[in-house]
Amino acid sequence: MSKQLSLETELVHVSHKDGNNASVAPVYLSATFKPNSFDDMGEFDYTRSGNPTRATLQQHLSKVMKAKFVYAVNSGMAALDVIVRSLAPGDEVVAGDDLYGGTDRLLTYIKTVNGVKVGHYDTTNLELITSKITKTTKMVFLESPTNPLIKICDLKAIADYAHKQNPECVVVFDNTMMTPLLMSPLELGADIQYESATKYMNGHHDVMAGVLATNSEVLAKKLFFVINATGSGLAPFDSWLMIRGLKTMALRVERQQENAIKIANWLESQNVKVRYPGLKSHPHYELHNKQSRGPGAVLSFETGDVSLSKKIIEACELYSVTVSFGYVCSLISLPCLMSHASISAETRKERDFPEDLIRLCVGIENVDDLIDDLDSAFKKSGFK
Numbered sequence: 533m534s535k536q537l538s539l540e541t542e543l544v545h546v547s548h549k550d551g552n553n554a555s556v557a558p559v560y561l562s563a564t565f566k567p568n569s570f571d572d573m574g575e576f577d578y579t580r581s582g583n584p585t586r587a588t589l590q591q592h593l594s595k596v597m598k599a600k601f602v603y604a605v606n607s608g609m610a611a612l613d614v615i616v617r618s619l620a621p622g623d624e625v626v627a628g629d630d631l632y633g634g635t636d637r638l639l640t641y642i643k644t645v646n647g648v649k650v651g652h653y654d655t656t657n658l659e660l661i662t663s664k665i666t667k668t669t670k671m672v673f674l675e676s677p678t679n680p681l682i683k684i685c686d687l688k689a690i691a692d693y694a695h696k697q698n699p700e701c702v703v704v705f706d707n708t709m710m711t712p713l714l715m716s717p718l719e720l721g722a723d724i725q726y727e728s729a730t731k732y733m734n735g736h737h738d739v740m741a742g743v744l745a746t747n748s749e750v751l752a753k754k755l756f757f758v759i760n761a762t763g764s765g766l767a768p769f770d771s772w773l774m775i776r777g778l779k780t781m782a783l784r785v786e787r788q789q790e791n792a793i794k795i796a797n798w799l800e801s802q803n804v805k806v807r808y809p810g811l812k813s814h815p816h817y818e819l820h821n822k823q824s825r826g827p828g829a830v831l832s833f834e835t836g837d838v839s840l841s842k843k844i845i846e847a848c849e850l851y852s853v854t855v856s857f858g859y860v861c862s863l864i865s866l867p868c869l870m871s872h873a874s875i876s877a878e879t880r881k882e883r884d885f886p887e888d889l890i891r892l893c894v895g896i897e898n899v900d901d902l903i904d905d906l907d908s909a910f911k912k913s914g915f916k
């Protein structure tokens with residue numbers, strides 16, 4: 533077909549080569565591959581360098597992410613590790629002040645151990661963030677919406693500014709919360725888009741994976757070099773599970789988002805302070821709408837008291853008290869003790885991170901059941 537297919541269609545149609553005409557892409561659980569001959573060594577020799585199942589996943593993701601080069605690695609953090617390995621001591625990096633805890637931890641490591649100069653700033657303040665990007669800035673790290681404060685930054689404005697200052701500056705965008713369905717960072721000026729595929733892309737909490745995408749051949753070569761040199765490429769069976777999970781991503785994300793919108797509105801009707809870009813009360817509602825195709829399914833809210841937040845979380849029956857998001861089941865967590873515990877309490881305070889913040893990662897269950905569960909947890913904990 534010559535017509536450009538929609539993402540929902542691309543997601544379920546996986547092209548693959550198989551001598552037996554299998555309908556589903558097979559899994560190649562082989563570490564090694566024989567050459568055809570010494571004149572024709574073939575496409576694969578060793579799974580660390582390349583594997584047919586991982587190649588099928590990467591080609592599939594290349595269509596889904598509309599990116600020329602895509603690599604699948606063994607976690608979202610491995611994807612970030614591949615990116616930061618191109619930084620040298622003294623290089624200047626500008627990063628957001630609200631990033632996933634593990635991202636913050638790795639950036640702190642390269643700052644303290646490798647001598648990379650990393651500065652964290654409020655990315656919602658365009659004047660501030662652009663004033664920190666100079667002609668010598670090597671990389672900019674952004675998340676939007678951020679995990680877990682749900683802050684929104686203007687990706688296009690920041691990327692345009694960074695490239696004007698230094699055309700070689702690499703703008704890196706973590707698109708885990710949005711997925712390729714809801715946001716296209718490369719089209720907005722990011723040089724590298726990466727995602728924790730452990731979340732929505734897989735959707736079933738049975739795989740750890742990360743994905744890197746770029747349209748730059750120069751960057752792609754550097755990324756592949758590190759993946760091959762260090763062995764962080766995604767294992768064949770995990771690649772196969774990823775291909776399977778991706779087929780339902782559109783259905784899952786649509787339902788999760790629909791549920792999240794209803795839950796956010798219900799929470800607001802209870803006079804709870806909610807952070808969700810699908811609510812008009814979000815300070816950057818318009819900006820998020822402009823640069824995305826939906827608010828996603830992660831939201832957070834405050835109760836005013838950490839012990840009350842703990843009681844609410846413990847009183848929930850349907851929401852599982854679990855880190856991560858993007859799973860088909862709904863999850864509830866206290867980021868300061870869970871996903872963001874690797875950021876010191878002092879730094880969290882400096883960055884206005886509320887310790888009582890509860891994060892909800894909405895699943896595909898019946899939304900009335902989810903609202904009833906929260907309502908009853910509120911009542912049991914004495915919150916309402």
Ligand SMILES: Cc1ncc(COP(=O)(O)O)c(C=O)c1O
Nearest residue numbers: 607608609632679708728730741
């Ligand atoms: C926004 C975000 N980026 C990256 C990661 C890292 O991904 P992974 O756990 O797959 O290493 C996570 C969570 O872990 C995350 O929430």
Ligand SMILES: N[C@@H](CCSC[C@H](N)C(=O)O)C(=O)O
Nearest residue numbers: 632634679855856857870871
């Ligand atoms: N113990 C883990 C915590 C993982 S948090 C996973 C996820 N990104 C989230 O935001 O919930 C660690 O130390 O990394």
